[in-house]
Amino acid sequence: MAKRSMSLLGQWSSRVFSIDLDKRGALLNFALTEKPQQAPEKFRNIQERCYSVLVCGDDRIQSARFYFGLEDLLRNELPAECELLPVSSYLPHVKDSLIRGYFLKDASECPSLTRRVLGALGLSEQVQVCSYLRGPDGGRWSQQLWSGSENQNMDVSKTCYVVPSEEANYHPSVLNMENSDVFYCRAEACKVLQESCDIIPESRAVLELVGKTDASRHSPDFPVVVIEGLDATGKTTMTESLREALGARLLRSPPQCLSPWRAVFDREPPLIRRAFYALGNYITAEQMGKEASQAPVIVDRYWHSTASYAIATAVSGPVSSLPPEGSPLYRWPPDLLQPSLVVLLTLDPQERKRRLEARGQGQTDEEQELDHNLLFRLRVEEAYRRVRGPACVVVDAGPSADKVLQQVLLLIKEHCRL
Numbered sequence: 185m186a187k188r189s190m191s192l193l194g195q196w197s198s199r200v201f202s203i204d205l206d207k208r209g210a211l212l213n214f215a216l217t218e219k220p221q222q223a224p225e226k227f228r229n230i231q232e233r234c235y236s237v238l239v240c241g242d243d244r245i246q247s248a249r250f251y252f253g254l255e256d257l258l259r260n261e262l263p264a265e266c267e268l269l270p271v272s273s274y275l276p277h278v279k280d281s282l283i284r285g286y287f288l289k290d291a292s293e294c295p296s297l298t299r300r301v302l303g304a305l306g307l308s309e310q311v312q313v314c315s316y317l318r319g320p321d322g323g324r325w326s327q328q329l330w331s332g333s334e335n336q337n338m339d340v341s342k343t344c345y346v347v348p349s350e351e352a353n354y355h356p357s358v359l360n361m362e363n364s365d366v367f368y369c370r371a372e373a374c375k376v377l378q379e380s381c382d383i384i385p386e387s388r389a390v391l392e393l394v395g396k397t398d399a400s401r402h403s404p405d406f407p408v409v410v411i412e413g414l415d416a417t418g419k420t421t422m423t424e425s426l427r428e429a430l431g432a433r434l435l436r437s438p439p440q441c442l443s444p445w446r447a448v449f450d451r452e453p454p455l456i457r458r459a460f461y462a463l464g465n466y467i468t469a470e471q472m473g474k475e476a477s478q479a480p481v482i483v484d485r486y487w488h489s490t491a492s493y494a495i496a497t498a499v500s501g502p503v504s505s506l507p508p509e510g511s512p513l514y515r516w517p518p519d520l521l522q523p524s525l526v527v528l529l530t531l532d533p534q535e536r537k538r539r540l541e542a543r544g545q546g547q548t549d550e551e552q553e554l555d556h557n558l559l560f561r562l563r564v565e566e567a568y569r570r571v572r573g574p575a576c577v578v579v580d581a582g583p584s585a586d587k588v589l590q591q592v593l594l595l596i597k598e599h600c601r602l
């Protein structure tokens with residue numbers, strides 16, 4: 185048996201499973217036991233022929249990329265009638281214990297095709313396949329761990345029984361966020377790109393640029409003001425007006441020098457993409473330190489964007505799925521230069537949509553997601569407000585550009601003695 189399954193087997197019956205029933209955070213949680221027991225009431229209305237495909241390889245880069253492409257792979261290979269639901273499996277309160285995959289409900293006319301596809305998948309070092317069987321009295325549900333063979337009779341290496349699990353007071357993704365979705369030091373973000381150099385050659389170029397920066401944090405002589413906000417809230421307009429009004433230097437994160445590779449990393453799974461954006465902040469921080477020795481500095485997006493989009497993407501469902509206010513996951517990286525002031529521009533969604541259309545530029549996938557996924561937008565906006573060290577000061581960007589500018593200039597005068 186491969187090392188990966190052995191480690192998984194060892195902890196298998198202590199794991200909790202969360203199926204996202206509507207892909208909007210309605211989690212069906214269950215636990216496992218080795219003693220035959222009645223299944224949770226909610227679980228019983230799930231019909232026969234259910235499976236889970238979990239990604240649990242030892243190489244986090246390979247696993248992140250495999251999981252990132254798994255839904256498309258399953259949709260291409262499995263009968264169309266197979267319903268796919270995101271599933272997480274974790275050890276309660278154990279950091280980095282989360283493994284992700286998909287729960288399948290096979291309502292097709294060709295169950296043997298499903299089994300064949302899953303049997304082949306199960307041979308991969310990246311994957312653990314399980315099947316679920318209803319007991320003779322319908323009340324019991326067992327979960328079988330496939331041992332990684334194409335044997336359609338599910339050569340099973342372990343059977344456990346599905347039982348109710350305590351309702352976790354956190355979203356499973358919170359367990360794996362630290363230095364996987366959000367990076368709290370430069371070295372951890374660099375590690376991810378170092379591990380991905382073989383499959384993403386552009387990582388080397390990014391690491392070289394980061395390597396040239398001075399890791400020490402100079403406290404800037406002049407104020408550094410960051411402008412944050414969703415797309416089309418008026419950041420570009422504001423930052424350019426502030427540059428003129430204050431004779432300031434204008435920077436952005438990710439910095440211009442990373443532009444050639446941004447599209448490459450935007451196509452990667454969160455682990456790699458967020459490490460890229462985190463390193464962009466460190467390069468921008470170096471530029472801030474230099475420029476702020478000569479003049480005030482204005483920055484278009486920085487740590488708040490990186491942390492908020494990462495946290496809001498990692499969880500599903502309503503704002504309550506976010507890590508709670510005050511969680512250490514909202515802290516500022518101790519090795520990242522802190523600005524004097526962070527202004528968060530907020531805007532009525534309809535007005536933002538109007539401005540987006542008026543501007544006529546394309547939207548990033550993330551911004552498209554923000555548009556049609558209200559829950560995601562609400563999570564991003566709330567995460568912005570929860571980030572600490574410094575916290576952002578919220579400004580309504582609804583009034584005219586000049587009025588909003590005057591308000592921000594007043595804030596800068598108050599906060600930065602400018």
Ligand SMILES: Nc1nc2c(ncn2[C@H]2C[C@H](O)[C@@H](COP(=O)(O)OP(=O)(O)OP(=O)(O)O)O2)c(=O)[nH]1
Pocket residue numbers: 413414415416417419420437438461462484485486489490491493494548549550551
């Ligand atoms: N700048 C930045 N953007 C991030 C980060 N994480 C995710 N994103 C997403 C947020 C948006 O969907 C998109 C915005 O990227 P940019 O600000 O570079 O593009 P653009 O200037 O066109 O957007 P904007 O008009 O300023 O909202 O990237 C991050 O760490 N930094």
Ligand SMILES: Nc1ncnc2c1ncn2[C@@H]1O[C@H](COP(=O)(O)OP(=O)(O)O)[C@@H](O)[C@H]1O
Pocket residue numbers: 413414415416417418419420421422539540542543581582583584585586588
């Ligand atoms: N206060 C404002 N009132 C009305 N329109 C605005 C205001 N600020 C910016 N705009 C317009 O809204 C659009 C988006 O502004 P922009 O500065 O590009 O936002 P962002 O950089 O946040 O995406 C642009 O067409 C801009 O001219």
